[in-house]
Amino acid sequence: AFDAGHDAPLTPGEIIAQGLLTPEQWDTVSAYALALFDRGQRLAAEKGLILVDTKYEFGTDKTGRIILADEIHTPDSSRYWIAEGYPKAFENGDRPPSFDKDVIRSWVVARCDPYKDKVPDIPPDMIEKTALVYIDAFEAITGQTFVPDTSCATVLDRIRTNLTPFFTA
Numbered sequence: 001a002f003d004a005g006h007d008a009p010l011t012p013g014e015i016i017a018q019g020l021l022t023p024e025q026w027d028t029v030s031a032y033a034l035a036l037f038d039r040g041q042r043l044a045a046e047k048g049l050i051l052v053d054t055k056y057e058f059g060t061d062k063t064g065r066i067i068l069a070d071e072i073h074t075p076d077s078s079r080y081w082i083a084e085g086y087p088k089a090f091e092n093g094d095r096p097p098s099f100d101k102d103v104i105r106s107w108v109v110a111r112c113d114p115y116k117d118k119v120p121d122i123p124p125d126m127i128e129k130t131a132l133v134y135i136d137a138f139e140a141i142t143g144q145t146f147v148p149d150t151s152c153a154t155v156l157d158r159i160r161t162n163l164t165p166f167f168t169a
Helices: 012-017 023-046 083-092 103-109 124-142 155-166
Strands: 049-054 058-060 066-068 078-082
Touching: 012 023, 023 049, 023 058, 023 066, 049 083, 078 083, 078 124, 103 124
Parallel strands: none
Antiparallel strands: 049 078, 058 066
């Protein structure tokens, strides 16, 4: 059964049988996902990275056309290994070096069950450590130097400014 609150592993047959997608939509989503992943792997390889796995979120527009509904190939949706360290890690049976997006999550889970307990205040050094992981990932994935966007007073202002063109009154 489908649980809208959580990701659920489903086979293509289950997706179609449950009416989540038509067979034609499944074919389109599959083709898009495979093409995106292939391109993502090639771009990552050019930067010395291995795009290990990822998730894509699709939706439909007003006409029923399949569209991407979320970001792609970020450390939030993807797992990247650093190619240079992969052979040695593989030989040793270790996890290859990667961008660990779960810095905060791991810290929280070590202290409580975030689904049941109040999450403790996250100390500034953990926030900084997480920011540095994302900066390193940004620079490795894009090949660009990270420059913070300070065009708005707050992050929330920047988000609102960036999203405004996509909403109509």
